[in-house]
Amino acid sequence: MAKRSGAESPPANVAMRYYRLLKGHFGSPHWWPAQSTVEVIIGAVLTQNTNWRNVEKAIGNLAQRHCLDAVAILALPIGELEQLLRPSGYFRIKAQRLRRVMAWYAQHMGANAVPLSQIPTLNLRAELLAINGVGPETADSILLYALHRPVFVIDAYTRRIVHRHELLDKDRDYDALQQYFQQNVPAEISIYNEYHALIVQTGKHFCGPQPECSHCPLRKVLPPSSQLRQMSPLKKMAP
Ligand code: SF4
Structure with missing residues (x-):
């Protein structure tokens, strides 16, 4: 995946491909743990x-x-x-x-x-x-x-993954990231809930300050230009 210029956004299906890859690995985690x-x-x-x-x-x-x-x-x-x-x-x-x-x-x-x-x-x-x-x-x-409204939550894990995967430029703000997901992911509360939970799981298990790309379900979609890819054993793996 070539690095994108400032105004350009990734193709629409990319967001759903990430969702499917994460769901295939983690299943269907749900968030938020609360009684009321x-x-x-x-x-x-x-x-x-x-x-x-x-x-x-x-x-x-x-x-x-x-x-x-x-x-x-x-x-x-x-x-x-x-x-x-x-x-x-x-x-x-x-x-x-x-x-x-x-x-x-x-x-x-x-x-x-x-x-x-x-x-x-x-x-x-x-x-x-x-x-x-x-x-x-x-x-x-x-x-x-x-309140069960279809609103996509952007957190630090989301920002980190988006930037490491060069989906959007680093200078894009909260609203731009949210707009990207809301335009490309069906506006269903259950999907938004699950997608965010999947991103949190990815951040906790793989995409911390020191990313562990070689075991991560998103390794297949890490762009070839990513420095993480050059630095990790990924470069020895099939794309
Ligand atoms: S492949 Fe690497 S950069 Fe991408 S989400 Fe996983 S750990 Fe993070």
């Missing part, structure tokens, strides 16, 4: 800049305190909320951020509120992005996993 909508939202806020194990500890603290609920979280003194969130890191910032997101959610769950299911996805996304501290990855995780 509000728990997914809490996890989406807490997972910023930390690993999932730490998020689970913080969620466990909230569960023990019977606070997996927007109103209960808003009623907690800020100092106590900070201590419950401490395992997730940046706990003071996250406590404030979680309060703002829970206030947004509680407002939508009010007796006289328009049901979330009746609000267009773009409006909800704009509302979430207007909350201080909520970026596109958090907003889209909430939309896909908590």
Whole structure:
């Protein structure tokens, strides 16, 4: 695969080929592990800049305190909320951020509120992005996993794989990467959910800071021009 110029995008079927290769290797992993909508939202806020194990500890603290609920979280003194969130890191910032997101959610769950299911996805996304501290990855995780909207989530693993495979130029921003996937992958919640889970598995098992291409299910589609290919035993393998 030749390296692409800035304005050019890979052919449409490439995104689905990657999906099929990953699915063939990993099967059908599903994400997100949570018992309720509000728990997914809490996890989406807490997972910023930390690993999932730490998020689970913080969620466990909230569960023990019977606070997996927007109103209960808003009623907690800020100092106590900070201590419950401490395992997730940046706990003071996250406590404030979680309060703002829970206030947004509680407002939508009010007796006289328009049901979330009746609000267009773009409006909800704009509302979430207007909350201080909520970026596109958090907003889209909430939309896909908590509110079941067909929105493709771009995370650090996605960016790394896209760049290492030269699918899009490195200077493409979040929206450009999302647009690429949303234009080339059927807009089905189950596929978006599964595709993201497959990318996370690839990142965890193969495509870390030191990529292990020789065992990765995406080795077949690593472009010949990739430096990773030149550096790894892949160059001895059949394409
Ligand atoms: S480990 Fe190598 S082959 Fe696998 S996704 Fe990363 S760059 Fe591609």
